[in-house]
Amino acid sequence: MKYSKKVIEHFTRPRNQGRLSSPSGVGIAGNPICGDLMKIYIKVKKDRIEDIKFETLGCASAIATSSMITQLAKGKTLSEAEKITRNDVADALEGLPMIKMHCSNLADEALHKAIENYKSKNKKAQ
């Protein structure tokens, strides 16, 4: 098993790492049994992801995929962000080892849950 340079780069210097103090939406994916747990915070303004942060407990590729998805989603409209898939994340990272494709590539799920969370909160507010 070998990680790409891009994975190592995002693992070593993750982008948008941390939490938002008053996020518009939050999404969690993974579980402690399998070892990877990620949480994504989004700040939405005019249907656009204005800010995004993540916190991840997991292996190097779990951290790198979280970092990459925040980079891919930042500044995108919600409908654009909803279309980001795990393959997009893996491609942007110049590939992931086969065994990592499913077990630690969960960032898309966390992002989509954060968007859902924002939408459901917004619905209630209206």
Next chain:
Amino acid sequence: MYNKKTKRIYFDYAATTPVDKTVIDAMLPYFSQKFGNAMSIHFFGKEAEEAVDKARETLADFLHCKSDEIIFTSGATESNNLAIKGVVKSYWANPPAGGWKPHIITTAFEHHCVLETCQSLEKDGLAEVTYIKPDREGIINPLDIKKAIRKNTILVSIMYVNNEIGTLQPIEEIGKILKSYPVKSDDHGASKLKAKILFHTDATQAVNYFDCDVEKLDVDLLSLSGHKIYGPKGAGALYIKKGTPIRRITDGGDQEFSLRAGTQNVPGIVGLGKAIELVAQNAKRETKKIEKLRNYLIKKVLQEIPNSKLNGSLKFRTPANANFTFKDVEGESLLIALDMEGIACSTGSACSTGSLEPSHVLLALGMKAEEAHGSLRITLGKDTAKQEIDIFITKLKNIIKHLRKISGKVLEEYYGLK
């Protein structure tokens, strides 16, 4: 993956060891000068055979047995397979009246080569197996073994030292218990005395540091490997006490007293013999030094890194092993980050192996999955220096800080504790 300019530090001696220079020198002539097949009648063969016999005697001295009780194999995996499958095969070659299925007792935290051998026998309907769990400290209670004995128990297989957490198992005590058997069997219509329950130990991780006198241990079978003791890979041995009912599991030539067919790996066997000789010479001196360094390492880690804990008993443990769990850190990412700093360790995290389950050893201790995922194994060896440990501590501190910053409180929040 590491930066080539960084000084490399090897903390994975339980995975494998570098071959000692003296061992290499002993092996070299047997590749192309004295290359004969040990089974050949001519001079070339005799030369090779003599070298194999000499190594056999060295091992016999070390284990306190006779030289014809040593079978050379390709390593501990093969030795363990031969020990367990060979005994079961012998049982089925001559099953007692009543034809009950034989029963094996082993532990839940054996090496995979023992566990999977047992599981495959179960699957093939050839044996029943009981897997005894260790206590939270990683020690098997001999009384649990005693309680698990059934009328059809033919074999007990317990590792001497656990490969992940380094805990020492009470082999001598279990040996004594098993010696008090056979008990007279009257439930199966057999009036004859039931055969002795055979006792096998996988001593792979013990040879460097613990007494492997088979008489003292009261074992009938003992497995060992060359590459864990500064010898070559691909060479191991199985001690089989004279009179032990066992059948070979590979068919072919009459090598190794007809118990292991296949041309002998002469250079490997010579290297294994030399490695054992060196263990016998140096063990006491090196053990003290390594234990001192290991204790320093444990003290420093627990002192310098908050929310860290040692897994497994400190008292009953091989001097070379330390195994920690760091809260809010996942083992594979820790391993990769250390690797990038030039430090080689190992982890019980599933992510490092490609399996989905974290370490079966740590789970057998009753640890939670996330604790097992967050484990780090450091194993020292004869070339470990104090300075390396100091470098390691400094780097580890920074890495843990970095990874904990990334994980935040995600685990706590997941469990809704906040």
